[in-house]
Amino acid sequence: MLTVGAAQLGPIAKDESRAAVVERLRDLLRQGGTAGCDLVVFPELALTTFFPRWFTEDIAGHDHYYETAMPGPETQALFDDAKELGVGFALGYAELTPEGERFNTTILVERDGSIVGRFRKVHIPGHEDDEPWRPFQHLERRYFQESDEGFPVWRAFDGIVGMATCNDRRWPETYREMGLQGVEMVLIGYNTPIHYAPDPGQNALQGFHNHLCMQAGAYQNGTWVVGVAKGGTEEGVESLAQSAIIAPSGQIVAQAVTTGDELIVAKCNLDWCAHYKDTLFDFARYRRPEVYQRITNQKGVELPPVADRGSAAESG
Ligand code: CDV
Secondary structure, eight states: OEEEEEEEBOOOOTTOOHHHHHHHHHHHHHHHHHTTOSEEEOOTTTTSOOGGGSOOSOGGGGGGGEESSSSOTTTHHHHHHHHHHTOEEEEEEEEEOTTSOEEEEEEEEOTTSOEEEEEEOSOOOSOSSOOTTSSSOOOHHHHOOOOSSOOOEEEETTEEEEEEEGGGGGOHHHHHHHHTTTOSEEEEEEOOBSOOTTOGGGGGGHHHHHHHHHHHHHHHHTOEEEEEEBOEEETTEEEOOOOEEEOTTSOEEEEOOSSSSEEEEEEEOGGGHHHHHTTTTOHHHHOOGGGOOSTTTOOSOOOOOHHHHHHHHHTO
16 A cells, blocks of 8 residues: 655746745645655656746756756755655656766655666657747757666565656556556656647647546556646746546546645555456466567558558458
């Protein structure tokens, strides 16, 4: 039985200090302690405003948004709180490595304050260069590189826990990679603007698509999923809230009702995963990797030759 809190955040202003943000996180962690949480999950880039919405020629000019150490001087208090309260946490932040690499990272911290896992975002959405036609930029591909570390899972919190970040949640491979390692709880932070500039027709469906992909990922892999938003209107950009805790059945068991700082809590029985992992989604029994010829190495769509379509139709 793992009691988890999804610590949704409201907007973080561009000029909000790291110290002020950490105080907000500490408050939510303490609320988690009072609610009996073992683990509190914070969103993607939880320490700063969503800075990829601004173009800069020189990325180094944005270095103050990145963490070079974790814990660092300003985040140490969170680790101390975790140990004191006996409440672990997952925290998304911008990572700048000593080698100068930039990742959109989430760490998993156990109840004793020790880091047990680090995940770097795999699917980096948006664009690399300034696109002035957009009402705001989504320059994640300028500020972060893609991780080649995949989707590991960790034995933590008396279960098997994995992580993913925002856009990763829309890809079935994300959950299946972890499902194949027996994952029992997937932690996902997100920053999802309501306005999707390449196809605004999707704007009205943001909430639906958010839950659709996480509920499907949970069900198809027999795992709990904790989806945590940074919501509300941040620097003029409205982002989706609707943080949710989802059972292995695919059902939402808790959902945020505000667009601001809000902790939602659920008691998660990790044994429920077996109901799905041992029946409909008994991978060892029913998966057919030997006939899934394309999923491992093929990147884009490869259409069949036109002639093949004709002959298939003719042969019925
Ligand atoms: N931070 C994100 O990864 N946001 C994307 C937007 C750009 C579509 C998302 O998938 O929510």
